[in-house]
Each structure stands twice: as C-alpha cells, then as structure tokens.
Amino acid sequence: MELTLKRYEKDPYPGCGFFVEGEDPTRWIAAVDRLGLDPAHIRVYGLPSRRANVPWGYLVITTGELPADKLDPFASAHLAASQLIVPAKSRVLPELTDHDLKQLFREDTYVLHPDFGLFKLMSPLLMSDCLVVEEVPVLASLRPADYVVSSGEVVAFSVAATPREDIESALDAGVAREKLADAPLSLAEKLRLKLYESVMTGDGDKATLNPRADKLQRLAVMLGLSGANAHDHLLEDFRDLQNRNKREVDKLLDLMQKDPEAALRYAIPLDEHGSSRGGPKGTFKMRDRGSGFSLFGGRAGGAGGSVDIGDELHRLRQQYVATARALENSGKHEKAAYVYLKLLKNHTAAAETLKKGKFYEKAAVVCLRYLKNERAAAECYEAGKIYAEAITLYEKLEDWEKAGDLNVLRGDDESAQTAYERQLEKELLHNALIRAAKLSKEKLRNLPRAQEILLRGWEENVNAYNCLQYYLANITDGEAAWREIKRISEHQLNTQNDRVFLKVLSGEYAKKDEHREDVKDMAYGLLSKLLSDGRISAHELLAFNDKNSRLRADTLRYELSKHKVRTRPPA
Numbered sequence: 091m092e093l094t095l096k097r098y099e100k101d102p103y104p105g106c107g108f109f110v111e112g113e114d115p116t117r118w119i120a121a122v123d124r125l126g127l128d129p130a131h132i133r134v135y136g137l138p139s140r141r142a143n144v145p146w147g148y149l150v151i152t153t154g155e156l157p158a159d160k161l162d163p164f165a166s167a168h169l170a171a172s173q174l175i176v177p178a179k180s181r182v183l184p185e186l187t188d189h190d191l192k193q194l195f196r197e198d199t200y201v202l203h204p205d206f207g208l209f210k211l212m213s214p215l216l217m218s219d220c221l222v223v224e225e226v227p228v229l230a231s232l233r234p235a236d237y238v239v240s241s242g243e244v245v246a247f248s249v250a251a252t253p254r255e256d257i258e259s260a261l262d263a264g265v266a267r268e269k270l271a272d273a274p275l276s277l278a279e280k281l282r283l284k285l286y287e288s289v290m291t292g293d294g295d296k297a298t299l300n301p302r303a304d305k306l307q308r309l310a311v312m313l314g315l316s317g318a319n320a321h322d323h324l325l326e327d328f329r330d331l332q333n334r335n336k337r338e339v340d341k342l343l344d345l346m347q348k349d350p351e352a353a354l355r356y357a358i359p360l361d362e363h364g365s366s367r368g369g370p371k372g373t374f375k376m377r378d379r380g381s382g383f384s385l386f387g388g389r390a391g392g393a394g395g396s397v398d399i400g401d402e403l404h405r406l407r408q409q410y411v412a413t414a415r416a417l418e419n420s421g422k423h424e425k426a427a428y429v430y431l432k433l434l435k436n437h438t439a440a441a442e443t444l445k446k447g448k449f450y451e452k453a454a455v456v457c458l459r460y461l462k463n464e465r466a467a468a469e470c471y472e473a474g475k476i477y478a479e480a481i482t483l484y485e486k487l488e489d490w491e492k493a494g495d496l497n498v499l500r501g502d503d504e505s506a507q508t509a510y511e512r513q514l515e516k517e518l519l520h521n522a523l524i525r526a527a528k529l530s531k532e533k534l535r536n537l538p539r540a541q542e543i544l545l546r547g548w549e550e551n552v553n554a555y556n557c558l559q560y561y562l563a564n565i566t567d568g569e570a571a572w573r574e575i576k577r578i579s580e581h582q583l584n585t586q587n588d589r590v591f592l593k594v595l596s597g598e599y600a601k602k603d604e605h606r607e608d609v610k611d612m613a614y615g616l617l618s619k620l621l622s623d624g625r626i627s628a629h630e631l632l633a634f635n636d637k638n639s640r641l642r643a644d645t646l647r648y649e650l651s652k653h654k655v656r657t658r659p660p661a
Contacts, residue, residue, distance in 0.1 A: 095180045095204055099604070100568060102181050103168035105155035109137075109177065109203075110164055111147040115215075118148040121164060127152065133214040139206055146206050148215075149175070167201075175201045175211075246501030248477040252451055343409050359433050360407055410434050414443070423447025427456075437461050441470075450474030465489075472496065485509075490516065494533060510534050523547040524556055537564060549582065555590045559597060571598075572605040579612055589626060592616050 110118040118134060131153050139146035149167060158166060158178075166178045171186050173195040182202065186194075199211045410433050417426035423443050431440035437460035444453035454470035457463045468483035477496045484493040494509035510533045517526035523543050530540040541564060547557030558578075565571040575598065583591055595613040599606055620626040 093186075093202060093208065094183050095176060095202060096183050098179050098181045101166075101168055101178055103170045103176065105166050105178075106169040106175060107132075107149060107151040107167040108156065108161050108164045109147060109149055109167055113145045113147070115148070118150055122150065125156065125160060135201075135211050135214055137201065137203070137206060138209060146203075149201060149211070151214075170202075173199050175199070177203060246499060247475065248500050249475045251471075251476050251479045343405065346409050346413050359435060360403065360410070407434070414439075418443055418446070421447070424449060424452070427452075431456065431460070441466070445470060445473070448474075451476060454479070468492075488516065489513075491529065491533070507534065518543070521552050523552055524560060527557075527560060531564070540564065548578075548587070551586055554587055555593055558590070558594050562594070562598065568603050568605060572608065575609070575612070579616075583616075588616060588620065592620065592626070 108121070110121055122129065122132065127150075133151040135149045135151070137146045137149055151167075156166065167175050168178060168180075170176045170182045171191055173191050174182065174186065176182060201209045201211060203209070410429055414426045414429035414434070417423075417429065423446055427440040427443045427447075427449075430436045430443060437456060441453045441456040441461065444450075444456060450470045450473045454467040454474075454476075457467035457470060464483050465487060468480045468487070471477070471480035471483065477500050481493045481496050481500075484490075484496070490509045490513035494506040494513065497503070497506035497509060510529060514526050514529050514534070517523070517529065523546065527540040527543045530536045530543060541561060544557045544561035544564070546552075548554050548561065562571050562574065565574060575595075578591065592613060595609055595616070599609045599613065617626070
C-alpha cells in the first residue's frame, strides 16, 4: 500500500506535538523552555533527512494539543491514526482502518512527512544527554536593596490643556503701536503738485517727465533746482506729493501690498460700524487701530471715528483675502487667522487656517466661541492630543465611543470600558444591533455578548440578514458554523424569515468551504418549498448554479411560461 499526504485547508486530525527543523538540539530545548513545557511530560525523537548522517530535525510529543498561535514558527504535528503522525493541514490517502494499521505498523509508531518520507520512531532522546550541567559553587552574597527600573515603554501620551485665559492673553499680545508719519498737503504743496502734473505723466514709480523741456526748465528755476540732478529731484518730489495726496483707502491698499503685516494695524473690519456701503458718512483715516493681531480681544478699532468706504468695499475685501492667503502661504497662520476672524469676519476660515498651522487649541477656542460648534472643537482638541478637553466635549455630545477611544489613548482603560458600555446601551436602545455587536466584539472584547446581540436581531427580525450573516462570520470553525446553520434551519425558520435565510445560504455557498454541497442541498430543499408556495422566483436557483448556462435558460423559460399563464384572458 502506498501512503501519500494531501494538502487540506483545515486540520482534520487532533494535535499531538510539533516539529523542530534543524540539526541543532538547542532549538528544541529552547522551544520547550519558551512554551513552558514540563520535560517530564514530553517525548523528543530525532528525525532523519534524505542525506546520510545529517538529521532533519526533531519531533516533540506533548500530552495535549497546543494552540497554533503559540507554536509559531514551529509546525504542529497531528495524529492521523493511533500509530501515524503527520504535519499540520494534511490528510493521509488512502484512509487507514484499524486492520490496515495492524498490518502496516504492528506495535510501532511512524511519522509520515513530505521532506523525509515514512520513518519509524525509535527510543526518545533524553534531555540529560543533550545538556552539560556544571556544578555552581556557593558564594557568600548580600541581598541588594529593592529598586525599580523603568521599562522605557510609553503606555499613553497626551497634552495638557492650556488655561483659556492664558490662550487669550497670548493671542492678545500684539505689536507696538505706531503712528503713520503722513501729514496732509499744505496749500503751497497742492499748487506745486498741480505744476508737476502739467509736465509729468504717469503715477508713482512709473511717473516720467514730459518732453516739453522749456516748461520743465521754467519749473526747475521756479523751485530753485539746478544742475545735473535737477530732473531726479523733480521726480522724487512729485512722487512724494502724489503719494501723500492719495485717498486713505488707496494708502491702505498700497501698504498691504508692500508690507501686509504693518498694514494690518490700520485695517478696518468690513462689517465694523460704518465701514460698509450705506454706513454713516465720514472719512476713513489711516490710524493705528489697536494692539495688533489679537484674535480674542475686543474690537480692533477705536481711533479714527466713523468711516464710509462706499464703493471701495469690494476692492478692500479682495485685498484682505489676498493678504490672508499670502500670510498663510508664508507659514504665518496666526496672522492669516487674524485677517479672517477680525477683518473679514470669516470664522470658519479662521479656524481652518489655525488647524493648518497646527494651532489646534486656538482653533478649538474659535470653534467654541464664534462657531458654537462643540464637535469641531472636540476634533481640534483631539488633533492636538489634548484628550482631556476632547473627552469632556464628546461626553457632552453623548459620543461615548469616541470618548472611550480617547480614554484608551490616555491609558485609562477603566473609563474607556465605562464609555463603551454607555455607547452599547445607546445603540441597543435605537436597535442599531450591528453597531452594538461590533462595539462589543472590537472594543469591549466580548464576542459571546456580540453573538447574543446578533442572534437577537435574527430572531426578532431586526436587520435579520445582516445580523445572521455577521453571526455566522464570527464563528471561525467551519464545523461549528455548519452545526449552527442546521440548528437554525430546523428550529427557527418561519414564513417571516425563510427567504432571508435563503439569501444567507447563498452567501455561505459562495465561501466554497468543505460544507458547500451541504449548504446547496439545504438551499434546494428550501427553494422547493418556496417555489411551490409561489413566494420566490426560479431565478433564486442561479445563486447556487452560477456557471450552469442551461439551467439559466430553463429558468428563463419557466418564468416566461408562468407569466403567460397569469396573463391569459378567461375563456
């Protein structure tokens, strides 16, 4: 008789030990020590390789089956028959009867392995033969004092919250106040500017002299200018007078383009009293408007009286937006947030800008004070790892799962369990059974309770399909899952859930495990009953015969014939 091993998806035989590959005996000794096995309750055998005088490894026989996760990286050994040991996930062909064992092996025990074939186990190795124990001399010693050594492992990490008043004080600390050194033009200066305009073209840096040299010469003489640099002095004086004669809004826009940070001291909020179209009449004055870039202080203004920027509102708004973006792109997120919050009154953009700059705590304060959005503030605190403040807000919002997750990050497992339990009760109260089951399994580590919840959903017809599908998916043992399918089929089917059960069977059939044909037979029995009752379509057969083209055609003809019978007019 020729014995062969066939690869099998699961272990068909019980475990009896494990294989240790390699000729070094210290490997199996180290494995026994790591697994905590008692040497008095194990047997170890040497195994040959296909090369002469070179061992393949060792077989360690234990008194009970060891979990596969503990054995890694060693391969478990399984007892295929009372006298034959094989590797994991393999089946012996042909199957052996007691008579076969008696004829083949008599009273001996053999190992069948793909690496070295069939081998008869002889006398087990003795650990004393593999170890050399030297006598340890007795030394006089003193017991050291007790001490504690840090493991060096970081169990949890979080950032302590800054007191709110400290945040506001830091943000209120602005730049020094300044006055714009820019006096209005006198009568003489205004007349001189008129003369310049008659011989100059263009504005500012683009101003040039008119080619009418005679008039230009008379003007230079009139102003007492002469020499080679007379024309340069004329241009410089013209540009200075022209700049001082600009309207205040133009001055502000020019300053924002040249030095946006300095210009913010003189900017006005667009919805400040009198700053929008139709507000009180007056004149906008370029004056320092306060303590600087304060996000949480009072009004940014105070000096300058009422303003009316009229048609300049749109142009000023565009410049504010451009300035905010420029500050943000240069990494000055707090100053960009000042523009959004205080000048444009765009609180959402201010919070987002602070988040981009990773000023999460300040962004949270903006969300709470201006947006009144506690969830957004909690998310900001969470991003900044300020878990205590985030947990307080999530608990207020009754988002207990999120509070539990953050308590886990803080290392407070007891508070996390309490929060998860409250979330579980909330989900059950709203019949969200799938979420409740996942919470029990993944967060509370309570799989039996999760299965109870899912089975309740199936029995009470609350999201029955998904509940039963997840219930069976949580049973990792194929035999146990099949037994549960049979139990439900025999004791829990009724006209309210039999079609749902058929849909679940189609999913189990698609898994292609060892009970695939059993599932198909069960589905055929249920299909027959439902078809005879006229409660389903024959197309349901295709879920269990997806590659049968002839059945697909027959099913279509059957459905068409039924339709003709229903629609045939009475004689």
